[in-house]
Amino acid sequence: MSEPKKIRVDLALIAGMVAPHSRVLDIGCSDGLLIEHLFRNLQCDARGLELDMAAVTRAVTHGLPVMQGDADSDLATYPDGAFDYVVLSRTLQAVEKPREVLRQMLRIGTHAIVSFPNFGHWSLRLQLLFNGRMPMTSNWNRMWFETPNIHPCTIQDFFALCETDGYRVERWLAADEAGARTPWRRSRTLANLFGEQGLFLLRKA
Amino acid sequence: MDQTSPTPERTHESVTFAQGLALDCGRSLRSLTVAYRSVGTLNATRSNAILICHALTGDQYVADTNPMTGKPGWWERVVGPGLPIDTDKFFVVCTNVLGGCMGTTGPSSPHDERAPEPWGTNFPAVTINDMVRAQKRFITHLGVEKLFAVIGGSMGGMQALSWAALYPESVFAAVPIAAAAYHSAQNIAFHEIGRQAIAADPLFHDGRYWSHGVTPERGLAVARMTAHITYVSEAALTRKFGRKLQDVANLSALGDRFEVESYLQYQGSSFVRRFDANSYLTITRAMDLFDLAAPHNGVLSSAFSGTRTRFLLVSFSSDWLFPTAQSRSLARALNHVAANVSFVEVESDKGHDAFLLDEPDFHRILRGFLAGCAEHAGLA
Numbered sequence: 001m002s003e004p005k006k007i008r009v010d011l012a013l014i015a016g017m018v019a020p021h022s023r024v025l026d027i028g029c030s031d032g033l034l035i036e037h038l039f040r041n042l043q044c045d046a047r048g049l050e051l052d053m054a055a056v057t058r059a060v061t062h063g064l065p066v067m068q069g070d071a072d073s074d075l076a077t078y079p080d081g082a083f084d085y086v087v088l089s090r091t092l093q094a095v096e097k098p099r100e101v102l103r104q105m106l107r108i109g110t111h112a113i114v115s116f117p118n119f120g121h122w123s124l125r126l127q128l129l130f131n132g133r134m135p136m137t138s139n140w141n142r143m144w145f146e147t148p149n150i151h152p153c154t155i156q157d158f159f160a161l162c163e164t165d166g167y168r169v170e171r172w173l174a175a176d177e178a179g180a181r182t183p184w185r186r187s188r189t190l191a192n193l194f195g196e197q198g199l200f201l202l203r204k205a
Numbered sequence: 206m207d208q209t210s211p212t213p214e215r216t217h218e219s220v221t222f223a224q225g226l227a228l229d230c231g232r233s234l235r236s237l238t239v240a241y242r243s244v245g246t247l248n249a250t251r252s253n254a255i256l257i258c259h260a261l262t263g264d265q266y267v268a269d270t271n272p273m274t275g276k277p278g279w280w281e282r283v284v285g286p287g288l289p290i291d292t293d294k295f296f297v298v299c300t301n302v303l304g305g306c307m308g309t310t311g312p313s314s315p316h317d318e319r320a321p322e323p324w325g326t327n328f329p330a331v332t333i334n335d336m337v338r339a340q341k342r343f344i345t346h347l348g349v350e351k352l353f354a355v356i357g358g359s360m361g362g363m364q365a366l367s368w369a370a371l372y373p374e375s376v377f378a379a380v381p382i383a384a385a386a387y388h389s390a391q392n393i394a395f396h397e398i399g400r401q402a403i404a405a406d407p408l409f410h411d412g413r414y415w416s417h418g419v420t421p422e423r424g425l426a427v428a429r430m431t432a433h434i435t436y437v438s439e440a441a442l443t444r445k446f447g448r449k450l451q452d453v454a455n456l457s458a459l460g461d462r463f464e465v466e467s468y469l470q471y472q473g474s475s476f477v478r479r480f481d482a483n484s485y486l487t488i489t490r491a492m493d494l495f496d497l498a499a500p501h502n503g504v505l506s507s508a509f510s511g512t513r514t515r516f517l518l519v520s521f522s523s524d525w526l527f528p529t530a531q532s533r534s535l536a537r538a539l540n541h542v543a544a545n546v547s548f549v550e551v552e553s554d555k556g557h558d559a560f561l562l563d564e565p566d567f568h569r570i571l572r573g574f575l576a577g578c579a580e581h582a583g584l585a
Contacts, residue, residue: 045545053550057551057566057570060547060570062573063576063577063580065515065577067518067536067547067548068549068550069533069536069548074540077538079541079542079543
């Protein structure tokens with residue numbers, strides 16, 4: 001086993017929500033940085049699902065258990081309770097049916113860990129207000145006609161969905177662009193205005 | 206090995222088991238010979254053994270020169286020191302399949318009751334599972350309880366799947382490449398053309414060609430030519446031959462005109478020198494009978510319930526014989542039992558045969574997967 005490596009700050013926040021030795025599925029795992037970290041440092045049985053074949057190839061070449069597949073269609077193929085944690089990092093806004101994906105995550109996993117770029121951030125609000133055009137930021141950096149982010153939502157929107165669908169928010173936090181946590185922890189309103197990303201740990205109520 | 210026969214010319218290294226083998230068809234073989242090759246060194250804990258399963262017309266000469274053809278091993282790019290299946294780290298064995306013609310018991314072996322006459326078409330129908338049971342007997346004989354990995358392409362992939370389903374505790378990792386959980390109607394149809402071509406050859410003599418001292422070369426060659434087309438993609442044939450003519454000056458004469466024709470004829474004629482027609486019939490039938498889900502009421506995932514084997518499924522984008530969709534449905538069936546699955550489709554225009562050819566991405570994937578598994582198995 002090699003020395004623990006520093007990982008991206010947003011992944012470190014996610015890893016901080018995962019118990020050691022647990023079973024984890026990372027949806028949209030890219031080339032598998034998080035699952036490698038979870039395996040090496042937390043001794044997790046961590047696996048990945050990734051849409052992009054080039055990323056899958058890099059992950060498997062690196063010895064990581066990753067399968068090519070699609071969150072929208074492949075989650076249904078796993079049995080109930082197969083994982084302790086199912087992670088969806090910065091991908092919720094890009095799936096076809098976010099609500100169904102969340103439902104599947106909490107069917108196949110005891111916990112769901114979800115992060116997404118917050119469309120309620122003040123800079124997006126201002127751009128829309130003053131320019132009257134779809135906002136462009138480093139998180140939201142593709143034109144409306146070609147963006148893969150087809151289901152943008154705000155931190156408040158996400159809280160509302162969790163309530164409607166009966167998910168308990170065990171932990172949540174707002175993060176800046178790099179994924180580091182920001183101090184807007186007590187107020188959802190402030191987090192929704194100043195947080196660039198939302199990160200949630202959910203379980204079924 | 207104590208039971209190994211000496212190795213004079215044209216005999217293959219082999220082990221004979223006196224206790225025979227009970228087959229899926231209900232019949233039994235009184236004795237079983239398994240021909241094999243091995244490379245590398247078995248470690249003290251016997252935990253670094255990799256079984257490679259060959260495809261329909263392959264053989265046990267996976268890494269070293271084939272004594273029949275004088276050609277290098279069929280996976281010389283993949284198996285060897287420092288190669289993706291690294292023989293510096295792993296003990297690699299490959300056996301000729303049951304029903305084959307390279308030393309393992311098959312239609313050209315002596316008949317149980319009428320020796321020295323060969324079995325010919327009286328050889329019992331065998332299945333992929335039977336092939337795997339024969340391999341298991343051999344692996345146990347080596348003193349290996351658990352294989353580090355079972356790896357194979359095409360029919361070899363079927364065997365890898367069958368290993369994982371029959372002996373889950375004996376397989377740490379399974380790598381079915383360009384494979385499927387069953388042989389499709391289209392696959393069976395192509396095989397049937399080959400079998401009919403062999404049967405229609407006047408030299409076939411109802412399978413008793415050996416008693417006439419002949420071989421049904423024409424029929425076997427046509428079978429090989431048909432099959433070969435299914436192993437390559439249209440893009441690869443176009444890239445290699447296009448519509449190029451062989452002998453432009455001589456267009457008036459009947460005979461090969463296009464380069465692709467003489468290429469196919471070469472494929473056919475080189476094949477008949479090394480392969481037995483009755484083996485071809487036996488093994489194609491075994492492939493056709495393969496359906497992992499059948500004994501489980503059609504529920505494929507049930508074949509792998511509770512499995513702890515780590516799987517790597519690889520398909521090739523231009524393979525139309527064992528298309529990616531087949532590997533994907535296998536991956537999904539394995540998900541149903543929460544198996545540890547890696548699944549990649551490799552971009553290639555080389556068709557089904559890509560697994561035998563120079564595909565750097567595929568080789569990197571295989572190497573990486575095995576390295577990852579070795580770490581989990583405590584071999585690294």
